[in-house]
Amino acid sequence: MISQNVLDFLIALEKNNDREWFKDHKSEFRAVETEVKAAYQTLFSLLKTHDEVDAFKIYRIYRDVRFSKNKQPYKTHFGGSISRVKPKLRGGYYLQIQPNNQSFIATGFWEPNKEDLLRIRKEFEVDAQEMRAILEDTTFKSTWGSLVGDELKTAPKGFDKNHPDIDLIRKKQFIFTKNYTDNEVTSPDFLNQVDADFKIIRPYFNYMSDVLTTNINGESLI
Secondary structure: OHHHHHHHHHHHHHHHOHHHHHHHHHHHHHHHHHHHHHHHHHHHHHHOOOOOEEEEEEOOOOOOOOOOOOOEEEEEOOEEEEEEOOEEHHHHHHEEEEOOEEEEEEEEEEOOHHHHHHHHHHHHHHHOHHHHHHHOOHHHHHOOOOEEEEEEOOOOOOOOOOOOOOHHHHHHOOOOEEEEEEHHHOOOHHHHHHHHHHOOOHHHHHHHHHHHOOOOOEEEEO
16 A cells, blocks of 8 residues: 555655755655555556556656756656557556645556557547447446547548547547545555556557557458
């Protein structure tokens, strides 16, 4: 589980985001970092019971400030991602631990390359019925809400702006998120709840994996 110590450290870091304070509290950071790593390992193990995942990565707390106007040296959250076995499975899982009720999970496709993006759009152009059914499923929708992410203001080049599924075709990202309160994060059942929520995304992943591993005629590309 994630203890209150993790959130308390991040709250203190947000108020004292400088190298001197961090140096003086390095032992506290190492303690909560160890706890967080164990939590991500547990989540990875839970996901492996029902999905083919092959690696997880916890992002460093140190910020790259070289090209940023924000020169604070440290992130005020912990973030980590878990990847699925490629090329046959697409999509990935992300968990961010952040105090003040800002923790969340995210999943989907953040930056599909131009070939994948075109393939997805072509699928929607031909038939978006299966995707619509996934999005409108009661359990899915109550857990994950609606698709979020960047999109074009009009139709992509080569697509009809009056197409009935243009709302899907013009998207550039295909992301779902779900937020958690601090009380939920520190509850003993939190990681099991995250795993259960991730499990509900699977019909979407199965659909997108099928699309991205076949051509428009349904022939395998792998």
